Amino acid sequence: MKRRIIPRLLLAFCLPCLLSGCWDIKDINKRYLPVVMGICDGKTETYHVTLQVPTVTGTTQILEQEAKSISKALDLIRTKSEKHVDLLHLRLILISEKMAEKGIDDIIDYAIRADDISIKGMVAIVTGDFQKALHHQVGPTPEVSSYDYFSEEAGWTPNVSLVRLWEAYKVSRSYTQDTAIPLVEAGTDTLYEFRGSAIMRNSKMVGTLTPDETLINNIFSEKYTGGTIETAEDASILIKKATVRHRIKWGDSGPQLNSKLHLDIEVSENKQGLSNQEITEEIKTSIEKRGANIIDKLHTLKADVLGIGQLFKPKMTVAQLKEWKERWYPKLQSKIEVEINIRNNIYLKDKLRENNLRM
Numbered sequence: 001m002k003r004r005i006i007p008r009l010l011l012a013f014c015l016p017c018l019l020s021g022c023w024d025i026k027d028i029n030k031r032y033l034p035v036v037m038g039i040c041d042g043k044t045e046t047y048h049v050t051l052q053v054p055t056v057t058g059t060t061q062i063l064e065q066e067a068k069s070i071s072k073a074l075d076l077i078r079t080k081s082e083k084h085v086d087l088l089h090l091r092l093i094l095i096s097e098k099m100a101e102k103g104i105d106d107i108i109d110y111a112i113r114a115d116d117i118s119i120k121g122m123v124a125i126v127t128g129d130f131q132k133a134l135h136h137q138v139g140p141t142p143e144v145s146s147y148d149y150f151s152e153e154a155g156w157t158p159n160v161s162l163v164r165l166w167e168a169y170k171v172s173r174s175y176t177q178d179t180a181i182p183l184v185e186a187g188t189d190t191l192y193e194f195r196g197s198a199i200m201r202n203s204k205m206v207g208t209l210t211p212d213e214t215l216i217n218n219i220f221s222e223k224y225t226g227g228t229i230e231t232a233e234d235a236s237i238l239i240k241k242a243t244v245r246h247r248i249k250w251g252d253s254g255p256q257l258n259s260k261l262h263l264d265i266e267v268s269e270n271k272q273g274l275s276n277q278e279i280t281e282e283i284k285t286s287i288e289k290r291g292a293n294i295i296d297k298l299h300t301l302k303a304d305v306l307g308i309g310q311l312f313k314p315k316m317t318v319a320q321l322k323e324w325k326e327r328w329y330p331k332l333q334s335k336i337e338v339e340i341n342i343r344n345n346i347y348l349k350d351k352l353r354e355n356n357l358r359m
Contacts, residue, residue, distance in 0.1 A: 176309025
């Protein structure tokens with residue numbers, strides 16, 4: 001009998017532990033849930049950290065503090081806040097252009113190490129008045145937030161670059177690849193205006209790409225999802241699909257690259273009744289020229305934003321990998337060819353409709 005009682009007593013003592021529940025849970029009304037973090041140079045300290053917290057009324061509450069480190073600034077924000085500051089919902093980190101020119105290694109390294117920041121969060125650089133961009137609001141619109149500008153489910157288009165924290169961290173440690181981070185400023189009728197992309201070399205901003213050049217970069221990076229409007233002299237077309245194929249060779253003079261872009265397009269406007277061949281030639285010439293200009297610019301800056309070094313990686317020794325950006329990338333001989341396939345032509349449809357009516 002005693003043998004049965006002892007196990008039952010032990011089970012009875014264990015049950016309260018299982019029923020304890022979430023003892024450390026914090027009510028959502030007792031938490032601040034910032035979605036955007038802004039980082040720039042402080043007036044008296046190294047970093048000025050700003051947090052944007054959306055409210056139920058559709059406005060944005062601002063929490064900010066200066067300190068010698070990002071973690072200390074956040075700790076000071078938590079100290080003076082009447083609610084718990086939870087960074088688990090942080091989706092976008094905005095960095096000032098001035099700080100980006102000095103380097104963002106410390107910022108990216110902190111965000112990756114922090115347990116409460118998602119590595120899927122996005123990164124952007126702000127040009128112009130940084131504080132204006134962080135405090136900017138466009139009316140009480142609770143359904144719109146700063147990160148929507150970079151969301152693939154919201155306002156993002158293929159002319160806008162898109163870089164997540166884990167991508168920025170990975171590229172910052174790479175011998176053969178750099179990255180282009182979106183460059184924005186405070187908008188007038190919208191939260192932001194896209195100004196192109198910041199060319200990052202070893203995590204330092206060394207130049208910029210225009211929105212049109214960013215489109216080519218997205219195609220090379222295989223991030224194109226369709227929907228971009230390109231304008232010829234007398235026609236407008238919609239790029240429905242874009243793919244790229246590369247042929248590489250390492251000759252006596254160094255690396256050689258032939259890239260072929262294949263575009264599936266639809267003609268949306270054709271004011272002068274141009275033929276398919278004329279439209280094709282105009283778009284082909286424009287994109288090939290744009291691609292050549294981008295590569296020339298990147299060669300000068302020694303910034304491999306297009307990730308071309310990744311293609312030659314299997315052909316290089318460890319020593320060549322380490323010398324890629326300084327020695328071999330500037331010697332790269334490259335050629336870009338564009339192939340265009342017109343899926344439909346509204347002008348041709350209109351002509352057929354006119355002929356049918358006459359009949």
